[in-house]
Every structure is written in structure tokens, then in C-alpha cells.
Amino acid sequence: AQKITQTQPGMFVQEKEAVTLDCTYDTSDQSYGLFWYKQPSSGEMIFLIYQGSYDEQNATEGRYSLNFQKARKSANLVISASQLGDSAMYFCAMREGVGYSSASKIIFGSGTRLSIRP
Amino acid sequence: DTGVSQNPRHKITKRGQNVTFRCDPISEHNRLYWYRQTLGQGPEFLTYFQNEAQLEKSRLLSDRFSAERPKGSFSTLEIQRTEQGDSAMYLCASSLRRVGAPMGTEAFFGQGTRLTVV
Numbered sequence: 001a002q003k004i005t006q007t008q009p010g011m012f013v014q015e016k017e018a019v020t021l022d023c024t025y026d027t028s029d030q031s032y033g034l035f036w037y038k039q040p041s042s043g044e045m046i047f048l049i050y051q052g053s054y055d056e057q058n059a060t061e062g063r064y065s066l067n068f069q070k071a072r073k074s075a076n077l078v079i080s081a082s083q084l085g086d087s088a089m090y091f092c093a094m095r096e097g098v099g100y101s102s103a104s105k106i107i108f109g110s111g112t113r114l115s116i117r118p
Numbered sequence: 119d120t121g122v123s124q125n126p127r128h129k130i131t132k133r134g135q136n137v138t139f140r141c142d143p144i145s146e147h148n149r150l151y152w153y154r155q156t157l158g159q160g161p162e163f164l165t166y167f168q169n170e171a172q173l174e175k176s177r178l179l180s181d182r183f184s185a186e187r188p189k190g191s192f193s194t195l196e197i198q199r200t201e202q203g204d205s206a207m208y209l210c211a212s213s214l215r216r217v218g219a220p221m222g223t224e225a226f227f228g229q230g231t232r233l234t235v236v
Contacts, residue, residue, distance in 0.1 A: 004160075006160075035224055035225075037227075043207065043229065043230060044227065044229055044230075045161070045209065045211070045227035047224040047225070047226065050224055091160050091161070104174075105151065105163045105166050105174055106151065106163070106211075106225055107163055108153075108160035108161045108162075108163075109160050110159060110160045111158075111159070111160045
């Protein structure tokens, strides 16, 4: 069965430092997609980055990069040069069976609360 | 506004009453998801649709919950005989699944409907 594990309930980081948020997943499927979302205190879920299981290179989007280690089933989010506005909850998520006809939901981890110190 | 729209934003109801929430997905998005989120937790999958077909429903969803997506456009989530444990944020998300498209597309979330059962 699908499962996402985020083992860091909360993290404090100094502004301008890099931070890594951990995510491990469990799936028996060979085709899957991994996502990271940010949820500020205002409540909206903001998509950050996506990694497909067959993508050979790690995904990057601006200051966000995904450290994808398939054999370890981990998909850690790296935020470079953190900013005060990065303070939020961060959720790792996964969808199995990414083909058009596949029927699969997106499941989320329990999240990590990131706090950036000035 | 071309994002996912949810109405109402807030709902306070007495225990035992029925409530209905509406979600308007991004135009042409064929997949629509419903999630429930309680404070400090990740979104919990409830159900999802591809066009008008309900493809999966969480086992956590009791018979008091029902969702529809007539004509594959907007969706409604109804909770009958509400209980205090139903108090949560109900999130709707949509995504586009295209034949031949790169594997996986992100889901875009609405602002949510916050339900309080008193």
C-alpha cells in the first residue's frame, strides 16, 4: 500500500541557510510521481515541485530541488538560501500509476513545519 | 479567477444537520479530488473523480458522506447527520490527465471549506 513518511514534525533554520526536508515513501508500483506542497498559515496548498519515478535527473524549480534516491525510496526537498517567507508547513505527496488510464489517488505525509529565523 | 473555487469558505452547523460543499475545478481539468484536513495534519484522501466517474472512495469515508460530479464539471460533497468529529477543513483539488502527456501532473487546490460542527 502507498505510504508517505515525514519524520520531522518541525524544523528551525536561520535565514539564508539551506534546509533539507525529509520524505520517504513506500509503494509496490514501478510508475509513480512525487510532489511537494507548501501550506502557509493562510491555508492554501501551493505546488512546489514534481519528480517522476522514471525521471533520470533530480527535479529543480528555482530555489527548490528534489533529492530523489529511488533505491532508498526517498524524495527529500532541498530549499536553498531560505527566506522568511518560506516559513510554512511542507507536505510530501505521491501518486502511483501515472498513466492516463490509471486510477490512483494522491496521498500526503503528515508534514513538516518549517520556521525560518531572521 | 481561473483557480479552483470552493464554496462556502466557512460553515458552522449544528450536530445532526446535513451540509453540502461545492467545488469548481480549473476549467478542462478532468480529475477532481476531495480531501479532509485537521489541524496540524496532512490532507486525508476522501474520494476522487475522473470526469464524472467516481474512481475511488476512501474506506475512512462513512456512508454519511457522498460526492457527485455531474457532467464532469463541478463537484459537491454532502455530509449527512453531521457529527463533531466531522469538523475539519475540506479541500478540493483538480488536475489534468492527458493521453501522451508527461507522467504525472500536479493537483491545484482550492482555498478549502472550513466546517465547524457544534
